[in-house]
Amino acid sequence: MYPKDLKYDKEHEWVRLAGDVAVIGISDFAQDQLGEVVYVDLPSAGDEVIAGESFGEIESVKSVSELISPLSGEIVEVNDALGDAPETVNEDPYGDGWMLKVKVNDPAEVDELMSSDEYEAFIAEEA
Amino acid sequence: MTDELLRTPLYNEHLAMNARLVPFAGWEMPVQYAGVIEEHKAVRSAAGIFDVCHMTEFRFFGFEVLEALQRIVTNDLVKIAELGSALYTVMCDEDGGIIDDLIVYHTGDLEYLIIANAANHQTDWDWITAHLPADVEAVDESDRTGLIAVQGPMALHVISALAGSTFELPGRFHIAEARLGEIPVLLARTGYTGEDGVEIVCHAGNAVAIWRLLLSFAEVTPCGLGARDTLRLEMGYLLYGSDMDRGVDPMSAGLGWVVPKAKEGFIGAEAIARIRQSGPAHKLVGLEVSEGVPRHGYAVLHDGTEVGKVASGTYSPTLGHGIATAYVPVELAAQGTELTIAVRRKEVAATVVRPPFVKHTSLSALSS
Numbered sequence: 001m002y003p004k005d006l007k008y009d010k011e012h013e014w015v016r017l018a019g020d021v022a023v024i025g026i027s028d029f030a031q032d033q034l035g036e037v038v039y040v041d042l043p044s045a046g047d048e049v050i051a052g053e054s055f056g057e058i059e060s061v062k063s064v065s066e067l068i069s070p071l072s073g074e075i076v077e078v079n080d081a082l083g084d085a086p087e088t089v090n091e092d093p094y095g096d097g098w099m100l101k102v103k104v105n106d107p108a109e110v111d112e113l114m115s116s117d118e119y120e121a122f123i124a125e126e127a
Numbered sequence: 128m129t130d131e132l133l134r135t136p137l138y139n140e141h142l143a144m145n146a147r148l149v150p151f152a153g154w155e156m157p158v159q160y161a162g163v164i165e166e167h168k169a170v171r172s173a174a175g176i177f178d179v180c181h182m183t184e185f186r187f188f189g190f191e192v193l194e195a196l197q198r199i200v201t202n203d204l205v206k207i208a209e210l211g212s213a214l215y216t217v218m219c220d221e222d223g224g225i226i227d228d229l230i231v232y233h234t235g236d237l238e239y240l241i242i243a244n245a246a247n248h249q250t251d252w253d254w255i256t257a258h259l260p261a262d263v264e265a266v267d268e269s270d271r272t273g274l275i276a277v278q279g280p281m282a283l284h285v286i287s288a289l290a291g292s293t294f295e296l297p298g299r300f301h302i303a304e305a306r307l308g309e310i311p312v313l314l315a316r317t318g319y320t321g322e323d324g325v326e327i328v329c330h331a332g333n334a335v336a337i338w339r340l341l342l343s344f345a346e347v348t349p350c351g352l353g354a355r356d357t358l359r360l361e362m363g364y365l366l367y368g369s370d371m372d373r374g375v376d377p378m379s380a381g382l383g384w385v386v387p388k389a390k391e392g393f394i395g396a397e398a399i400a401r402i403r404q405s406g407p408a409h410k411l412v413g414l415e416v417s418e419g420v421p422r423h424g425y426a427v428l429h430d431g432t433e434v435g436k437v438a439s440g441t442y443s444p445t446l447g448h449g450i451a452t453a454y455v456p457v458e459l460a461a462q463g464t465e466l467t468i469a470v471r472r473k474e475v476a477a478t479v480v481r482p483p484f485v486k487h488t489s490l491s492a493l494s495s
Contacts, residue, residue, distance in 0.1 A: 035147075035353075036164045038442040039420055041473070057471065059420045061163040061442050062353050064471070 001028045003094055007110055008119035011068035014094065017110045022071060025098040026058065026089065029123050035060040037089040040082040042067075042099055047075045049102055051109060056099070058089070067099070071109045077101040135180035136273055136334040144349060151352055152246035154181040159351040167357050167444040169348035170320055171488065174279035176341045177350050179326070180334055181245040184272040185255065188238040189263035196239060198393050199258055200231060201377060201386040207233040213300045213317060216385050218254070219395030223376035223402060227251050228367055230317055232302045240302075240313075240328075242274070244367045258394065273334030275327045278358075280489035281346045282324035286314065289340060296325075299493060307337055319355060321362035323489040357441050360450060363413055363482020369423055369439045370411060370452055379407040379454065410460040411438065413482040414451040419470035421451035426469040427477065429459055437468060443484060450484045451477070 006014040012030035016023040031037065039059040049055045049069040056067040079098050082088060089097040104110065114122060132155040141148060146157035157178060159166065169175050187196060197204050202216035213232040217225050227247040232240040243251050248269060256265050277286060283296060289307040290296075297303040302315040313328040329337055341347050356366070365371055371380045376399060378386070386399055414421065414437075421440030426433045440451035451468065459466065464479040483491075 035159060036162045038164075039418070041419070059442070061357060061420075061444070062158065064420065064422070 002116040002120055004116045006094065006116065007070075007113035008116070008122075009068075009070040009113050010122065011070065013068065013070045015070050015110055015113060017104070017107060020104055020107055021076060022073070022102050022104050022110060023098050024070065024100045024102060025093055026067070027119070028093050031090045031093045031097070034058065034065065035062060037086045040086045040089065040099070042078050042082065043075060045075050045078055049073060049075060049100070069102075070113055071102065071104050072106070073102040073104040075100055076103050133181070135178055136331045137178045137180060137275075137338055140335060140338055141178065146349075146351060149352070152181065152244070154245060156181060157349075157351040159353045160349045163351070163353035163357060164444045166348055166350040166354035170279045170322055170350060170354060170358055171445060172280065173346045173348065174277060174281040174285055174324070174344070175320075175348045175350035175354065176338070177276040177278070177352075177355055178338070179274045179276050180272075180331065182269075182274050183241075183243040183245055183248045183251060184268045184274070184328070185241045185243070185252065186234075186238065186266045186268050187241070187259075187263060188235070190237060191260055192237050192239060192263050195259050195263045196231065197390075199255055200229070201390070201393055201395065201399070202231075203387045203390045204231060204233075204239075207231065209233065210235065211297060211301050211303055213302055213315065215300075217371075217377055217382060218251075219377065219399065220373065221395055221398060223378075223395045223398035224373040225367075225371045225375055225377060225380065225382075226254055226373065228365065228371070228382075230315075232315060234302060234313070242315075242326075242328075246368055271331050273327075273329045273331045273337070275329070275334065275337055275341070276318055276320075276324065277327060277341060277347075278318045278320040278322045278324035280322060282322065285341065285344045285347060286325055288344070290314070299323075302328075308340060310337060312337070319364055320358040321364070321483065321485065321488045321490050322358075323493055356439075357444055360439050360441050360452070361443050361445055361483065361485040362488075363452070363484060365411075365452075366439055375454075376402050376407065378402045379409050379411065381411050406457065408457065409435070409454040410457050411452055411454055412460050413480045413484060414453055414466065414468065414477040415446075415480050415484065416449040416451065416468055416470070416475050416477045418449070418475050419473060420449045421468045421470060421475075421477070425471075427453045427455060428467045428469060428474065429455075434459055434466070445485045449475075452482070455479075
């Protein structure tokens with residue numbers, strides 16, 4: 001449920017770093033807590049994201065949540081397919097449900113995020 | 128009200144089915160099982176069942192019961208002179224403020240059953256009994272009464288299978304005694320989803336057995352309060368606490384049809400007649416929005432000025448976009464009026480429409 005090759009933050013985002021580009025999405029735990037996603041509001045390519053700050057919103061029928069960026073950098077690509085098919089976030093949170101690709105300012109920021117095991121322990125503690 | 132949440136007789140059934148439980152009106156209720164949208168679609172296409180045991184049931188009887196209740200509710204109970212018929216109504220205070228909305232069932236000779244909102248249980252009891260003559264008997268049956276809604280185009284097929292082939296289902300807005308298996312119940316052909324179906328009134332001790340009987344049918348899906356809310360809002364049915372409260376009169380809420388012009392002598396009659404005469408300043412309208420999900424309390428704007436707030440708002444699983452209700456000034460209440468809703472950081476376009484938002488259901492098919 002929490003792939004080993006990803007990093008996680010306390011806001012339930014995951015990060016997959018390749019070179020200096022990070023793919024960002026929300027964890028399986030987060031999508032399950034939200035329920036069926038009906039709307040994802042994302043920024044545009046070229047926008048800046050800042051670690052710890054909101055980059056968008058995600059809504060299920062019953063609730064709305066801020067999407068908090070786990071790192072800082074410039075957005076190079078946005079998953080526009082989520083506009084028409086927001087439910088992809090539920091169906092494939094680590095694959096087609098990705099949200100942003102970000103050229104990170106400092107790859108070391110990613111190292112500071114939680115490992116899969118640490119994240120799992122974090123969730124167990126929260127629940 | 129205590130901090131301790133109340134539990135319905137079906138609480139353990141919900142736990143066993145991994146429902147997500149939330150506090151609602153002092154009760155610990157299932158908001159969803161598999162998912163709100165999935166459950167919603169099950170009700171629109173097949174059949175869903177809802178634990179609504181938290182709701183309020185009062186029974187009244189006595190020789191003066193009709194006159195006594197006529198004074199309390201706005202709608203005219205003469206319409207349900209026929210035994211077994213039922214009527215949707217509100218009851219108001221002297222200023223016309225809505226105390227609650229209810230369904231009155233004419234269950235017997237000189238006897239009526241009222242089903243009302245769980246959140247207003249105590250308020251309703253206090254209000255009604257304070258305005259009841261001493262020789263009309265009132266009984267609060269809420270604790271010993273279970274209520275399970277069975278709704279959807281397949282609902283009556285399921286009920287017929289349980290009630291037996293010789294059982295004649297009550298007509299729309301009627302109630303009748305029945306036996307589901309060996310269990311004695313009242314079947315009310317009413318609901319809050321816009322689909323055909325029944326609400327099963329039973330002894331609280333039989334609720335689990337009935338719930339399990341219903342779930343033995345493949346076409347039946349257990350549904351939570353989440354789907355109940357999206358289903359009722361698609362139909363434009365009002366929710367007490369969101370779409371109406373003590374600060375709102377029936378004319379503003381679009382409930383003039385439950386206050387017959389000819390009826391007199393009920394609490395709030397003069398105030399409501401005055402509002403009907405002059406016309407309300409604000410009206411509850413339906414809004415269809417282009418993007419995002421409108422929610423209770425979001426600002427509704429016209430030309431950049433706030434003109435109201437969202438009363439009820441949700442995502443419509445049937446339509447695939449957001450829908451809402453809001454009180455707006457009457458001059459902005461006409462169909463087609465273009466407004467905006469501040470959906471947090473964005474202002475999204477919202478068009479005034481006349482509910483129901485979803486026009487075609489098993490219920491609309493029934494009445495056409």
